[in-house]
Amino acid sequence: MTILKSVLLFTLAAVAEIGGAWLIWQAVREDKAWWWAGLGIVALGLYGFVAAFQPDAHFGRVLAAYGGVFIVGSLAWGMLLDGFRPDRWDLIGATVCLVGVAVIMFAPRQG
Incomplete structure (x- = not known):
């Protein structure tokens, strides 16, 4: 259950942080309304709280x-919302990163 909770919190944190940054990007770089940036700031704040609930x-x-x-998450966001198509090196790098996440978070530790 701890692994599931951690994965869920990481997913929510990624949506909040990447989504918040994307909303600000849209306001600044894509000439969206100012309130897109405001929503981005709120989402970035939510990210900080979500991360704090990790086990x-x-x-x-x-x-x-x-x-x-x-x-x-950034690669996935780019694929879903910006039409980005990762190449095999992006996918290999992403896999290496997820293996690193698993080692850091879920390796058996003493005490």
């Missing part, structure tokens, strides 16, 4: 592992 108590470990989730 692991170590901030550095959670944020390091989340870095890998962010990479994979």
